[in-house]
Amino acid sequence: MELTIERGSLLKSLGHVQSVVERRNTIPILSNVLIEAADGSVSFTATDLDLAIVDTVDADVKQSGATTVPAHTLHDIVRKLPDGAQVAISLDADGAKVKLSAGRSKFTLACLPRDDFPVMSEGDMPFRFDLGAADLKRLIDKTRFAISTEETRYYLNGIYLHAAETDGVQMLRAVATDGHRLARVELPLPEGAAGIPGVIVPRKTVSELRKLIDENDEVITIALSDTKIRFSFRNAIVTSKLIDGTFPDYDRVIPSGNDKSLEVDTKLFADAVDRVSTISTDKSRAVKMELDTDRLTLSATSPENGTATEEISASYGSGELTIGFNSRYMLDIADEIEGDVARFQFADAAAPTLVLDSADEGALYVLMPMRV
């Protein structure tokens, strides 16, 4: 194997794959990235056995071939090379060392044979549909903050992607919850996605995907089966195992009869919550909302620091109500609301509250109050 590639495109390509590689591995080959060169392009593959990303980039390939080298070391080297450098990579004759040179810098890297590199078997993927990058971005961004990090309820450690029906229209839905709050975003079901099984995409896959979307403005092809999902970008393919579990019946916890409706300016609200919560030292950062006719008073109390209150004008007319929330949860939701107006629907101080986005009808958030 022998090839030359411009430092910038090499770095970008490695950047896409290297974060999949865990810092510490019990299987040595998992620390490596697979380099495959053929026909004017080179592809880099990294995997942690649950997730594999292949990124392909154009290169001047003099001799095709393949090997594996330590991913983080290679990435660090390339990162530190000067901008615009031409990087030459070659595998020595007995396949034991990779030489890398750029200008006057020369590196020799130990490599492991490519045959040892684990290949993720994709199996049969019976469903296949296309989704615009902006749509996928929306599904991810508006739900990922609610993904649980608590390992015992592993089935909440991802985004639940499935087909469902809203008002007689078939929708593709993404749902995430950590048991305290829930986010649900939907869009019209793309062609070919009818009848897809409900799947849970793991948190790590979600964050790797998100990085790739940032640099692409294209159509992404999604293929899936019961156990695996594949996202095909123009130059990259992400293949991931799915979380093997049953996502809870979340429809049950989305309230339908909440009759107390509050409309408030999203930015005013978020800023006020942020300011008021400064006072609470406690980890839970509770903020109390007091509602009266067309008035919302936010307050926080800390036995050490004192108190904070802020009054903002709002549209409300359903009688007095006092309800407490974790301010971080409120800010997370406010961050994802695009519209100028955020719409809250309450039942009482102990029941789930619905938050809606005036600019995005397909997004819905449920927040559980705190007793303070």
Next chain:
Amino acid sequence: MSLRLLPENIVNQIAAGEVVERPASVVKELVENAIDAGARRIDVIMTGGGRSLIAVTDDGRGMTGDELKLCVERHATSKLDDDDLLNIKHLGFRGEALPSIASVSRLTIGSRKSDADGMLADDAWELAVTAGQKSNLRPASLPAGTRIEVRDLFFATPARLKFLKAERTEFGHAIDAVRRLAMAHPDIGFSVTDGERTRLRVREGSADLFEARRARLIDIIGRDFGENSIAIDAGRDGYKLTGYAGLPTFSRGNAQYQYMFVNGRPVRDRVLQGAIRGAYSDLLAGNRHPIVALFLDLDPLSVDVNVHPAKAEVRFEDSGRVRGLIVSAIKHAFAEAGLRTATTASQAALGSARPGGYAGQGQLSQMSRNRPVYSQHAGGYGTPGMRETTLQSYAPLAQGNTEGYAAEPRARMNENPGEIEDAAAINYPLGAARGQLHETYVISQTADGIVIVDQHAAHERLVYERVKQALLENGVARQILLLPEVVELDPGHADRLVERVDQLAELGLVLEAFGDGAVVVREVPALLGETNVIGLVRDLADELAELDQSLGLRERLEEVCSTMACHGSVRAGRALTGDEMNALLREMEATPNAGQCSHGRPTFVELKLHDIEKLFGRR
């Protein structure tokens, strides 16, 4: 084989399986008999770890020849007045011990009766029993009291014999049993001999029970315990708790040194152990155990001692009340005792502060063996850093005599000593701050010595107490769950949790019964964030089953408080001004439990002037 009654010998051997587990059980049963016989002096001889000989001699009431013949029969006892099993005033009552022991060994028992007026009978008798076979009564020549010799224990039950541990181990268990009994009976003299050396000897105590008990505890647990414990004396509704509780800074790595007595009977009871853990909950790290000797006296009718063959466990009519009494008595005593840390800490510091070569090395290594927690966490405690600190503190006190100590220039004296030269400050328990060493230790001068304060540990404790206070006053904020969690448990476990819903709700955990053997959790303490609810509930249920109380939740909340306190407190390495140091000292005096951090390490060490003078050969 057709149905039949077992021969008496087999019945006794079966009973022996329960009562006579090892030589220590024999010693315990025989010594208890001696105590019940009103002895003033009890001597135990054990050879071969109790395998070859156990002899117990007392000077009690003794027995007549007829009684002697009867005493090795099953269910023969003189101790159950009015045949009332509910009202038990003696240590024994079942009449099982002697026949059980006799059925598995070669037993010789000799006795000379003295009646109620102390009149000694003219004749003494002796009886031998071999593996349950009685010999004839023989006349003997004996002083007042009873002497029992057990030879070749377990020769009749080879299986038991095979499972005996090394001689030393068996001897250790036996001496521990005698120790516990000796603590409960300071009016009786005890000795234990291993055939060559006397391993335990305590004299009968003085008439004043309280003084005698204190002296006895010091004799048995050690002088350190006397200096590093506080007296407990509390009573409530006919329950009376007395004894001594060790300071948190004087803790041990296992719970072996927790001596508990119910109506004078040594027990190892889970309710009591749990209560002690509760009382020390935020004063000690989880792997440290306090040293305590507690005596609980209550109406014999409200405790059932007939639940364990060796009577090591008891059952209380109202275990909640017993636990409440113990927890509040210990907490209260510590709050009243004010600022104290173990003298062993300052002793060790002094020991390591000899001029030239560090003579205290042995002691130090012993310290680090005994207190692994300190060396891990505190770094500077009992390590060379500490030694330096101690040395430097002499400089301002013993002026002109500092050669050889090479005081390090890093010792940062206060820029304006005049500012804090407040004559009144010296009279505070923690004195007036004189300076800071290594930006970590505050040195202050008291009326009769110096105090070295670990600024981080001390401040951490102050912040912790504040955070905890706030938590208690304002109640625990609860996050309501969007997806209530159903936790599957044993039916018994679930019932126990449901019984305590109010108590758990106060700490922020709201749950309710969910069918048979499950609970559903609806609200969790917001402080815990996104937590493993199932794990938490299971742990609580296990704890309830084991200790009949649930400390786990409170402990977890306290742990969060303590992490917050750690982040919110002054670190080591931060320079403090004189005013800041004095403010720290004054606040420590005003805060309960400021003598140790939440892991049980001392926050300050006090060195008395006369100890320092000793170092310089002035005394």
